[in-house]
Amino acid sequence: MKPIKFSKSPLLSERLPPWRQRLVLVVLLGAFGVLIGRSLYLQGFNNEFLGDKGRARFERVIDISATRGRITDRHGDVLAVSTPVRSIWAIPEDAQLTPAQARNLAALLDLDVRELNRKLGSEADFTYVKRQLPPELAEQVMALKLPGIHQKNEYRRYYPGGEVMAHMLGFTGVEDVGQEGIELAFNGQLAGKPGSRRVIKDRRGNVVEDVESKRPPLEGKDIVLALDSKVQYLAYSYLKQALEQHRAKAGGVVVLDAGSGEILALANLPTYNPNNRVKLVGAQLRNRALTDTFEPGSTLKPFTAALALEQGKVRFDTPIQTAPGKMTIGSATIHDAHMHGTLTVAQVIQKSSNVGAAKLALAMKAEDMWVMFDSLGFGAPLKLGFPGEVGGRLRPVKTWRPIEQATMAYGHGISVTLMQLAQAYLAFARDGDLVPISLARLDVPPQRGRQVFSAQTAREVRSMLEMAVQPGGTAPRAQIAGYRVAGKTGTAHKLEGGAYANKYIAAFVGFAPVSEPRLIVAVMIDEPSAGKYYGGEVAAPVFAQVMAGSLRTLGVAPDAPQKPLLMTGAEPVKEEM
C-alpha cells in the first residue's frame, strides 16, 4: 500500500459536525475549571489538613520538664533537693525477650528474673520495670537495645538532713508531689509546671529552629525556711538522748525566735528517714508538736497569774493562803502534794501550787479566762498549712463549771499542742504581744503583734518565771551558765479512756536571756518510764541543753555574771499535778 501524506488524508477533507468541536472544548474547559476549583479548595479554604501533614514531617512538640524547688534553711543550706533519675518501663506486648536477655536485664536492675518475667508477661499496655534509677544505670539498660523497653525522665527528692528534719520537711511521693510536712504545705509553690514547645528538627534529630513556645515551663520556687539547721540538730540530738535516758515513748521540741515568731527548730521522736521509707509506721510519721494535743498542766499557771495581775486583782507580792494544801470545790477536791502555807503570787508560780492557781482563777470571771485562752490561740489550729494540724480543746465558756475553771488554771481540762504552747509564751517573752509564728524566713520581722497582756504584766511574769528556775523553784535544772533563764515546768497525768492513768507527760517551756528574750524553747516528753517523770527533772535538762547550745550557736551575748550558778545535786521542789 502506497503511503498517504497526512495533508492528503481523505479523512481531513471530511467536515466534522461543529458540535463535536465545541463538546471537546467544553469538556476540556470544564476539567480545567475543576482543577482550579480543587486547587483553590486545597490551598485557600481547606489548607489545614495538608499543612498539618507537611508540618508533621519536620516539626515536633517537645515537653520541657520543670524541676521542683529546693528547700533550704535560713542560711541557705539545702534541706531538700530534686535530682533527675530515670525509670525503665516496658510495653509487655513488644517486650519479647530471650531468656538470656531477661537474665541480663534482671541482673542490671537487681531484680529477680521471675519477678521481671511476671511484669513483662502482664496483660497491661504499660508497666514500670523499675523506677528511680541513677541515669548511668539507665543508660546501660538502654545500651542493651531490648525490644519494648523504654526509659523516662523523672525526679527524685533527696533529704540530706535525714531523720533530723523529717517531720518539718515531710516528703514527696514517687510522682514528686508533696505528701507530708512542708512538701505538702508549700506544694503549690515548690511544684513546677512542665511546659512544651514546638520546634523544627533536622534529619539527624537536632533541633534547628524554635517555631513557638506553646507553654513556657514554670520552674518550682525555692522555699527558704525559718529553720536553723544547727539549732534543729541540737534540738533533735538532745531530745533523742533524753528519750533514751528516760525510756520515754515519744517527745517533741520546738524552738521559736522570740523577736520574729519564726520557727527555728521542730523536732519530734520517734522519727523516720525520709530517704528510705520502706518500713514506715503511723507513729513515726506523726508531727507530734503540731498534731498531738496534751494537757499542758502547770505550764498554764503563768497565764492565770498574768490575767489576775492584768485585771488588778492581785499584785506581784499579794499573799495567798494555800494551806492546808487542798481545796474543795463542789464535789471535787484539788491537792497540792506539799503544803506551802502562805505564798505570794510569784511564789505560787515558782513553787507551782495548784491551790494557789485555783484561788487566783476563781477570783476572775470565767468569760475573761476564756477570752484570754482564746486570744493566746488555744482551741484553734495555728493554720500553718501543715497536714493534720489540730487546735486542741478549749470548751465553750458556757459549759464551764467552777471546778473546771479552777483546774484549767493549772492546765487540766484543756488541751493544746506543743507549738501552741510555745506560741503562747511569746506573750511573756515579748512585751505582752503575740506575733504569728512563721515557717518561712521573714526578712522583715513583725514590729508589734496582738496585745494580750500589758508590757508591765509581761515583765512581772518574766521575773516570776525566772524565780521558777532558781533555787526554791521547780526547775533549777533549766539553768544555763552565763544566761538568765525563765520558764515553767509542767507534769500532767495522761488521759486514757476518759480517766487519768498512771502515765505522765513532762513538759517545760521557757525563754532566755531574760534581760532581752531571744529564744523560746518548749519541750514535751511523753511517758518517761525510767523512774523520773517530773517536768523539772525530765524536760528541764533538755530545755537547758537546747537553749545553751542554741544561744551559743546564734552568738547571743551572755547576760548573767559568771558565777557558779549550777546547783549540782540540788533537788528541785516537787511540783503539783
Add this chain to the structure above:
Amino acid sequence: MVRLNFFLILIVLACALSLVSANHRSRKLFTELEAVQKRMRDLDVEWGQLQLEQSTVAAHVRVEKAAREKLGMKQPAPGQIISVEAAPGN
C-alpha cells in the same frame, strides 16, 4: 529593557542567596544556643547534686563526730569561756 530585567534578576538572585545564608546562620546559632541551654540545665542539675553532697558531708552529726573523735575537741566548761567586747567600729 532587557538590561534592566537582567539587572533585576541579578538583584533577586543575590537576595535569595543571602536569605538562604542568613537562614543557615540563624540555625547554626540556634543549635549553639540549644547546646548552651542544655549545658545550663546540666550544670544546674550538677549544682543540685553538689549541694546535696555538701549537705551530706557537712551534716552536723558527721561534723560533731569528727570533732569529738578525730580532733579530740570538746565543749568548753562554762568557766573556760571568756567573752570579749567587739572593738568599736566592728
